[in-house]
Amino acid sequence: MEQQEYKLFMSLLAKWMSQDNITGSTARIAASTPVTELRKIHDELRATNITGCLKDAKIKLLDAMNDDLTMYLYFMQNDAKGNLEIPNLKISYLNKLSDSIDLSTNCKNKFGLKSNS
Numbered sequence: 001m002e003q004q005e006y007k008l009f010m011s012l013l014a015k016w017m018s019q020d021n022i023t024g025s026t027a028r029i030a031a032s033t034p035v036t037e038l039r040k041i042h043d044e045l046r047a048t049n050i051t052g053c054l055k056d057a058k059i060k061l062l063d064a065m066n067d068d069l070t071m072y073l074y075f076m077q078n079d080a081k082g083n084l085e086i087p088n089l090k091i092s093y094l095n096k097l098s099d100s101i102d103l104s105t106n107c108k109n110k111f112g113l114k115s116n117s
Contacts, residue, residue: 002111005050009104012045013061020068028076035072042069053107057100064096 019041023034042065050058071089074082 002052002054002107005052005054006104006108006111008048009045009050009054009057009061012041012048013101013104016041016045016061016065023072028078031072031076035069035076038065038069038072042066053110054104057103057107060096060100060103064093064100067093067096 016038019034019037023031023038026034042062045058045065046062048058067089071086071093074086074089
């Protein structure tokens with residue numbers, strides 16, 4: 001059970017990171033489609049039943065995703081208030097993402113899970 005959840009979690013994390021790179025390199029005027037794809041990944045993770053040691057990693061990753069999505073929404077709106085919030089959201093996103101990865105790594109090590117199986 002832990003191995004399946006870990007594989008699914010890592011798959012969604014990899015999908016998120018790949019789509020986030022694409023979204024981050026998209027022009028403001030065309031960002032809505034890539035942001036929608038990020039939202040779909042977020043919703044997929046939220047709907048995924050993850051228990052045990054990965055539960056906290058999932059929560060942290062969802063929090064990070066929320067910050068990232070908010071950051072992109074501010075970017076697309078291009079308003080002064082949003083532009084002031086983006087740097088804080090970026091730091092929060094990266095910290096939560098790092099925490100999520102640390103928690104998932106601890107879980108992997110605890111149960112001897114394999115990343116590539």
